[in-house]
Amino acid sequence: MKRQKFVKVVLYCMLMVMAMLSVHVKAQPSSFRGRGLYGDWHVKVDYDGRQFESILSFSRDREGNLTGNWISFMGLSELKDIKYEEGKISFSRESRNRDGETTTSNFKGTIEDGKISGTWSSSRGDYNLEGKRAPRMPRAVGSWEMKYQIGDRDITSKLVVKVDKEGNLTGQWESRRGESKVTDLQYERGNLTFKRTSTYQDRKREMTFEGTVRGDTLSGVMKSERGEITIEGKLMGGSLIGTWNLEVESERGSRKQRLRVNPDMSALYGAIPIKKINLKDNQVDFLTVLKFGDQSFEIRFEGKLEDSKLTGELITSRGSQKIKGTKVIRTFRRRSTG
Numbered sequence: 001m002k003r004q005k006f007v008k009v010v011l012y013c014m015l016m017v018m019a020m021l022s023v024h025v026k027a028q029p030s031s032f033r034g035r036g037l038y039g040d041w042h043v044k045v046d047y048d049g050r051q052f053e054s055i056l057s058f059s060r061d062r063e064g065n066l067t068g069n070w071i072s073f074m075g076l077s078e079l080k081d082i083k084y085e086e087g088k089i090s091f092s093r094e095s096r097n098r099d100g101e102t103t104t105s106n107f108k109g110t111i112e113d114g115k116i117s118g119t120w121s122s123s124r125g126d127y128n129l130e131g132k133r134a135p136r137m138p139r140a141v142g143s144w145e146m147k148y149q150i151g152d153r154d155i156t157s158k159l160v161v162k163v164d165k166e167g168n169l170t171g172q173w174e175s176r177r178g179e180s181k182v183t184d185l186q187y188e189r190g191n192l193t194f195k196r197t198s199t200y201q202d203r204k205r206e207m208t209f210e211g212t213v214r215g216d217t218l219s220g221v222m223k224s225e226r227g228e229i230t231i232e233g234k235l236m237g238g239s240l241i242g243t244w245n246l247e248v249e250s251e252r253g254s255r256k257q258r259l260r261v262n263p264d265m266s267a268l269y270g271a272i273p274i275k276k277i278n279l280k281d282n283q284v285d286f287l288t289v290l291k292f293g294d295q296s297f298e299i300r301f302e303g304k305l306e307d308s309k310l311t312g313e314l315i316t317s318r319g320s321q322k323i324k325g326t327k328v329i330r331t332f333r334r335r336s337t338g
Contacts, residue, residue, distance in 0.1 A: 037084050043131030045120050055271050072271050075255040087111050137163060139213050140187040142263035144233040237265055237279050244310055244325040259325060282306060
């Protein structure tokens with residue numbers, strides 16, 4: 001009975017993750033989608049009328065070999081025998097059940113126009129898999145600490161860049177004098193431009209900015225009728241933003257998981273959307289609640305960030321799990337496939 005109850009809880013949670021993730025995807029504009037195989041794909045597998053959603057993530061290792069992972073509420077597992085050529089893709093995946101038995105599943109399908117579809121086969125039968133390329137936020141999105149000099153004064157302001165549902169960038173400039181309007185935000189291939197209008201003592205001043213985003217830095221020049229000002233910006237939360245490979249330890253053993261933190265500090269823990277992750281003085285925390293029917297399933301994380309390492313504890317209504325995370329540092333240039 002206890003095992004049946006546990007299985008039902010897991011099924012409920014997976015269904016809720018599917019629903020939340022679908023909303024998360026729809027909130028992102030299709031203009032973010034790229035081409036080729038590399039990146040994340042939100043996929044659904046139809047098990048006899050029940051749809052379960054996960055993430056397929058494809059990348060390359062240091063030698064340039066194609067790698068992939070299956071990411072779900074239950075954890076992360078590596079894909080094997082990945083083949084991709086002329087829009088056709090195949091791979092296999094090994095998984096263990098609660099009795100420790102290993103089973104192998106296989107997928108064969110196609111990728112076309114940012115969509116993936118095919119057949120997922122296992123000892124239980126054949127099932128349909130469908131999905132879409134996951135959107136990615138422009139690298140200019142986030143809160144930037146902007147430092148510059150006017151005369152002999154050192155000044156620090158904040159530039160907040162957001163993206164709406166249609167993929168348009170919006171911005172706001174915050175300083176000790178208050179907020180000023182940022183318009184005509186454009187970001188392409190690492191270059192960010194915008195216009196800024198400020199009003200002080202009934203005086204209106206218009207400025208233009210041109211800069212370059214490299215990693216978590218933004219360097220550029222603000223121009224006005226008074227001249228030019230060189231500005232250096234730093235992405236707030238940059239040490240946490242990115243992809244983290246996690247080791248999750250619990251009474252049931254060890255498993256792998258992934259945390260992806262977006263520039264606006266939203267995130268995905270596995271396939272679970274997190275609205276906001278808090279980072280202050282290297283202390284990290286987030287809270288999300290999965291609701292199904294009259295019940296709720298709370299997930300809370302509290303941890304510490306230090307030297308590109310993330311440690312902490314994930315707490316749920318079913319107990320706690322120790323987390324150890326390592327940030328993924330990419331040392332090669334991304335290239336397109338297909």
